[in-house]
Amino acid sequence: MTHSTTTTPGPANGSSTSSGGGPAAPAAAAVLWGRTKAALPRSYLLIVLVGIVIIGFIATPDFLTVRNATNVISFSAIVAVLAVGQFFVVLTGGIDLSVGSTVAISTVVSALLMQQGVPAGVAVIATLAVAALVGLLNGVLVVVLGLAPFIATLATLSIVQGASYIIQSTSLISISNTSFVQWFSDGAWLGLPNPVSIFLVVMLIAAFVAKYTTFGRRLYAIGGNREAARLSGLPVSRDLMTTYILSGLLAGLAGLLAAAQLLQGSSLIGQGYELDAIAAVVVGGASLFGGKGDPISAVIGCFVISIITNIMNLIGISSEPQLVIKGAVIIIAVFLSSAGGVARIRSALRKRPSSRSGPGAQNTPPVPTATVTS
Numbered sequence: 608m609t610h611s612t613t614t615t616p617g618p619a620n621g622s623s624t625s626s627g628g629g630p631a632a633p634a635a636a637a638v639l640w641g642r643t644k645a646a647l648p649r650s651y652l653l654i655v656l657v658g659i660v661i662i663g664f665i666a667t668p669d670f671l672t673v674r675n676a677t678n679v680i681s682f683s684a685i686v687a688v689l690a691v692g693q694f695f696v697v698l699t700g701g702i703d704l705s706v707g708s709t710v711a712i713s714t715v716v717s718a719l720l721m722q723q724g725v726p727a728g729v730a731v732i733a734t735l736a737v738a739a740l741v742g743l744l745n746g747v748l749v750v751v752l753g754l755a756p757f758i759a760t761l762a763t764l765s766i767v768q769g770a771s772y773i774i775q776s777t778s779l780i781s782i783s784n785t786s787f788v789q790w791f792s793d794g795a796w797l798g799l800p801n802p803v804s805i806f807l808v809v810m811l812i813a814a815f816v817a818k819y820t821t822f823g824r825r826l827y828a829i830g831g832n833r834e835a836a837r838l839s840g841l842p843v844s845r846d847l848m849t850t851y852i853l854s855g856l857l858a859g860l861a862g863l864l865a866a867a868q869l870l871q872g873s874s875l876i877g878q879g880y881e882l883d884a885i886a887a888v889v890v891g892g893a894s895l896f897g898g899k900g901d902p903i904s905a906v907i908g909c910f911v912i913s914i915i916t917n918i919m920n921l922i923g924i925s926s927e928p929q930l931v932i933k934g935a936v937i938i939i940a941v942f943l944s945s946a947g948g949v950a951r952i953r954s955a956l957r958k959r960p961s962s963r964s965g966p967g968a969q970n971t972p973p974v975p976t977a978t979v980t981s
Contacts, residue, residue, distance in 0.1 A: 652891065652907045659911060663918040670921055677800070681792075681868060683913040684802035685710075685861045687906045689884035690891075691806075691813045692857030694905040695850045697888050698817075699829045700897030701749065701756035703851065705763040706858040706884055709741045710877030712771040713862025717787070718780035718872025727787040735859045741767055742855020746848035764881070771874035780872040791867030802864055806906070809857065813902035826850065830897025886912055886933070890940040912936065 663670035689706050696703045713734050720730035741763060748759035782788065794801040817823040825846050828836045837843045865876055891908030893900025915936065919929050 652904055652911065656907060656911055656914070659914050659918070663914060663921075666918055667921045670918060675917070675921070679910075679913055679917050681800070681802050683910055684806040685864045685868075686880065686883045686887060686913065687806040687909045688809050688857050688861040688864065689880055690887035690905045690909045691809050691902050692854035693881075693884040694813070694888050694891075694893060694900060694902050695817075695826060696756070696854050697885070697893050697895060698826050698897055698900060699847055699850055700833065700895075701847070701850070702760060702885065702895070703745060703854045704757065704760040704881050705741060705745060705767055706854060706861075707877040707880035707882075708764045708767040708771065709738050709855055709858035710862040710865055710880055711874050712741070712767050712774070713738050713859045714866040714869075714872040714876045715771045715775045715780065715874055716872070717863060717866050718782050719774065721782060721784045721787060722780055727784050727790070730784075730787070731790075731863060734863060735856060738859025738862065739852050739856045741858070742852040743848070745855065746851035749851065750844045750847050768874065775872070775874050782866060782870045782872065788867050788870065791863050793867075802868070805860070805864065809860070810902055810906050817902055822846065822849075827898055830894075830899070832898075883909075883912065886937045886940070889937060892940075895941065908940075 660671075669675055689710070693703055693706060716737050717730050717734040720733060721727060725733075744766075745756075745760050745763050748754045748763070749756050752759075754762075789801075791801060791805070796804045799807070817826070825836070825841050828839070828841060829843055829846060833843060861880070862877065866872055869876065887909035888900065888905045889895060889908070890911055891900060891904035891906070893905060912933065916929065916933070919932065924932075
């Protein structure tokens with residue numbers, strides 16, 4: 608019996624073709640995509656931010672003024688610090704709704720202490736300690752008692768807000784301590800206003816922790832798969848507790864910035880800040896399911912929202928349409944970051960009918976066949 612095998616010519620294994628449509632082009636594109644994938648969200652946000660600035664310049668001549676820029680940056684510094692703390696919680700798959708009320712009680716505590724003659728430095732330390740205790744309470748509710756982060760921090764929001772009303776007891780508590788105001792509002796360091804310097808330092812430290820420390824890598828692992836992280840021996844409970852304490856501590860710092868800018872302590876300050884912080888994090892590309900994002904993108908997301916709000920204020924849009932527009936921005940951001948919107952768009956683009964059917968199109972190489980005769 609004689610066996611003969613006939614194989615049609617085809618590309619050799621491991622070979623590549625230089626003409627378009629060969630296997631080398633998709634492979635090269637895949638390698639290039641893999642190398643730049645991590646940088647795309649931040650690059651995209653920067654492009655969006657520049658586009659919004661251009662729109663603001665076209666929409667109103669008051670946008671690109673020194674006074675307006677100072678106001679935007681000063682306000683954004685508060686939310687940016689909140690967004691960094693919120694980012695670490697969201698990174699683990701949690702959420703912290705209590706940061707706005709923590710800002711409020713921080714303004715009240717700091718203003719009340721300084722009104723009683725306590726030195727500014729002592730008042731600052733005491734205020735940050737109170738804010739860290741709020742974060743500790745959140746951590747106990749979530750980690751020890753096993754409550755869902757949404758419910759736990761919503762309850763803490765109510766508790767802290769009520770406590771700030773009780774502590775305030777009067778209408779407003781004025782702040783006249785010049786050292787405190789100089790540290791957190793009017794002063795400058797290396798030519799930058801102190802609020803800007805503070806949020807930049809917080810952002811850079813957070814970015815370093817998230818990317819280059821074992822703690823940051825553990826948080827990504829916890830957010831990606833908490834059970835797998837626990838089975839791998841990671842200190843999941845301790846790290847979760849730390850993130851909520853860190854979020855409370857940064858909310859206290861944001862409260863100090865707000866108190867110095869407004870020169871008062873009030874239980875009404877900070878209302879809605881928790882939503883602004885969460886919006887900044889998701890607009891920055893973080894996933895609400897955890898395991899994705901970075902602090903710098905969260906801060907850029909904060910500036911995107913702040914500048915959009917500032918433009919709407921300058922052109923006279925009332926508060927109700929502003930809420931609608933801000934909600935639409937959040938929906939789009941969550942769809943793209945957490946709901947798989949980017950993957951869905953790519954899948955839809957891949958399913959489009961191929962247009963490579965013209966005279967110059969490459970023909971598909973024939974599949975090798977074998978013929979057996981006996």
